[in-house]
Amino acid sequence: MKIAVASGKGGTGKTTLSINLTNYISGMEDFPAAILADLDVEEPNSGLFIDGETIFKEEKYKYIPEWDSEKCTNCGLCDRVCNFNALLKMGKTVMVLPELCHSCYACSELCPAAALPMKPQRMGGLKEIQAPGFRFIESRLDIGQEQAVPLIAQSIEHIEKKYENKELVVIDSPPGTSCPVIEVAKNSDFIILVTEPTPFGLHDLSLAVDTMREINRDFAVVINRWGIGNDEVVKYCDDNNIEIIARLPNMRRIAEIYSEGKLIYPEVPEFKAELYKIAVFLKKKLEGTV
Amino acid sequence: MKIVLTAKGEDWDAQIDPRFGRADFLFMYDEEKDEFKTIDNTDIQNAAHGAGPQTAKKLFELAPDVLITGNGPGGNAAAVIEKANLSVFTGAQNMTLKEAYSAYKDGKLTAF
Numbered sequence: 001m002k003i004a005v006a007s008g009k010g011g012t013g014k015t016t017l018s019i020n021l022t023n024y025i026s027g028m029e030d031f032p033a034a035i036l037a038d039l040d041v042e043e044p045n046s047g048l049f050i051d052g053e054t055i056f057k058e059e060k061y062k063y064i065p066e067w068d069s070e071k072c073t074n075c076g077l078c079d080r081v082c083n084f085n086a087l088l089k090m091g092k093t094v095m096v097l098p099e100l101c102h103s104c105y106a107c108s109e110l111c112p113a114a115a116l117p118m119k120p121q122r123m124g125g126l127k128e129i130q131a132p133g134f135r136f137i138e139s140r141l142d143i144g145q146e147q148a149v150p151l152i153a154q155s156i157e158h159i160e161k162k163y164e165n166k167e168l169v170v171i172d173s174p175p176g177t178s179c180p181v182i183e184v185a186k187n188s189d190f191i192i193l194v195t196e197p198t199p200f201g202l203h204d205l206s207l208a209v210d211t212m213r214e215i216n217r218d219f220a221v222v223i224n225r226w227g228i229g230n231d232e233v234v235k236y237c238d239d240n241n242i243e244i245i246a247r248l249p250n251m252r253r254i255a256e257i258y259s260e261g262k263l264i265y266p267e268v269p270e271f272k273a274e275l276y277k278i279a280v281f282l283k284k285k286l287e288g289t290v
Numbered sequence: 291m292k293i294v295l296t297a298k299g300e301d302w303d304a305q306i307d308p309r310f311g312r313a314d315f316l317f318m319y320d321e322e323k324d325e326f327k328t329i330d331n332t333d334i335q336n337a338a339h340g341a342g343p344q345t346a347k348k349l350f351e352l353a354p355d356v357l358i359t360g361n362g363p364g365g366n367a368a369a370v371i372e373k374a375n376l377s378v379f380t381g382a383q384n385m386t387l388k389e390a391y392s393a394y395k396d397g398k399l400t401a402f
Contacts, residue, residue, distance in 0.1 A: 083339075084339040084340055085337060085339055085340025085341075085343050085344050086339075086340060086343075088343055088344075088346075088347050088370060090347060090350050090370070090373060090374075091350075093373070095343075095369070095370060095373065097340065097343055097366050097369065097370075099365070099366060100339055100340045100343070100366060
């Protein structure tokens with residue numbers, strides 16, 4: 001089962017929750033083995049909290065067309081079929097813009113002269129680290145690469161092939177409501193939306209909720225920094241029948257522990273009590289009783 | 291010399307459109323003939339991806355010697371423009387086309 005930890009707003013505590021939750025459940029009895037996957041590939045940071053041995057490493061490639069001027073008959077079909085304007089027929093040449101290419105293969109497959117073979121281009125890497133108690137997977141996009149989705153898709157494929165869905169995979173997701181988080185969410189069984197009880201938090205939470213409903217995902221909310229702001233997030237969740245599974249307290253001590261790169265729940269009982277609520281909720285999800 | 295300006299309107303008193311890829315119009319002035327024509331680029335608002343290269347392609351078909359714009363083309367558009375072998379001048383935002391043209395003539399714009 002894959003649980004995505006997502007949010008509309010960035011900086012609400014996705015990584016804080018992901019790393020603490022994974023550590024916490026990996027120590028619980030009668031829970032499946034836990035895996036933490038950081039698929040916020042543009043800026044993965046869960047690894048900052050993990051100490052372990054790298055046991056697997058792989059380069060990741062995407063495929064983009066390469067124009068063969070010898071074979072090209074200048075028909076311009078590639079330019080017309082590309083949905084992303086990644087191919088331009090300019091006079092007698094065809095220009096490929098790799099940053100815009102979504103590796104859909106349309107130009108390559110439809111080219112009547114086979115003048116656009118797909119060629120591999122490195123986009124990033126994936127590694128697995130054995131942390132105490134659980135496996136950690138991190139995918140990282142190379143600097144200069146503009147598209148997160150192909151790497152996220154390949155990373156999810158890697159997880160699905162290797163782990164057969166017996167484990168509980170916690171995915172630290174990209175922020176926002178655009179393609180990267182959708183790629184994670186549509187491949188996850190359940191989504192935890194982390195927010196904060198402020199007007200800004202509410203605004204972005206409502207966008208994230210709309211996104212999850214649009215793609216038909218099952219989700220619930222965790223409120224972080226509980227104690228600041230106002231009651232609007234709670235009211236919104238009540239009005240929209242959204243379950244709030246936990247309220248992580250706003251405490252200066254938590255920020256201090258985080259800044260030291262350490263786990264929060266071993267030192268903050270109030271935080272641990274909320275993680276317990278999430279674990280109980282996930283247990284019920286696994287058993288199919290909620 | 292043929293000079294293209296990214297424009298918000300279709301005459302000399304129109305404002306420069308500071309955006310290259312999503313410019314509303316391409317205004318082309320032919321100095322020898324003292325004639326101008328405009329190319330409507332407003333359909334580019336519908337393009338979610340690759341507005342810059344698409345506009346650059348239209349520019350390529352016009353085959354001008356000089357482009358005058360505001361902020362300057364982004365990376366993808368710049369790669370396409372490079373093929374077109376023309377000089378690009380930026381910094382004409384907040385000017386009318388007339389003002390931008392004289393600023394170019396007076397050497398007051400930035401070469402891209």
